[in-house]
Amino acid sequence: MKTRQFFASLAAASILLAVPAFAADSAQAFVDKAAIGGKFEVDSSQIALGKVQDQSIKDFAQMMIRDHGAANAKLATVAGEQKLKVPSALDAQHQGDLDKLKNAQAPIDPAYVDMQRKAHADAVKLFETYASGGDNAGLKTFAQQTVDTLKTHQQMIEKIAAGQDAITGATTPAVKTDNTPNAAALVPGANSFTEAQAKSRIEGAGYTNVSKLTKDDQGIWRGHATKAGEGLAVGLDYQGNVVAASK
Structure with missing residues (x-):
């Protein structure tokens, strides 16, 4: 009887110890994806400012630098409070997309718009998911406070994309x-x-x-x-x- 109680207690203790580890991993995964996505938004938009032709796209790029720059700084603060590491470099996929913009001949309007559409679709999904079911209170609040801005950006870039498609079809x-x-x-x-x-x-x-x-x-x-x-x-x-x- 005592032996069974001992193993039951040991199993319960193991579960309790496993929960913080799982939460940390999940929170770190969100920080990694959010930070890389935010950095890509800023870096790609800085390139776009000098290589896009359409003024509305330039205005959008400037907004991305401002809004995502602020969000990146806030994420770094929250992550630091949670003892989580913020990646300083892009992953291979995002770096590859950034290199394409750097090496492309101006104007790069269609390429930048397409990348922003995908980036914001991914970001909205990531932040919505964490805002509703995140396991770290500080990061969950950050996601909840940021997701509406991301949705606004997504609506704006979709409208710009629709205008670009219409122009392309009538050139x-x-x-x-x-x-x-x-x-x-x-x-x-x-x-x-x-x-x-x-x-x-x-x-x-x-x-x-x-x-x-x-x-x-x-x-x-x-x-x-x-x-x-x-x-x-x-x-x-x-x-x-x-x-x-x-x-």
């Missing part, structure tokens, strides 16, 4: 012979692009000398531009579609 517009702009691909709707952003997107579609931009009552920016030496009437809708016609 070779059908040119008419009359004086009416080809509005077939332009979608009416509330247009959140500023005049500067509209000009930047039109220029990103290959046009120069963009001028006289005004937003009509359908939410479409209309103006004049030049492409291949030809003067064109050009339009930009709220989805980012760029369409032009001979003036």
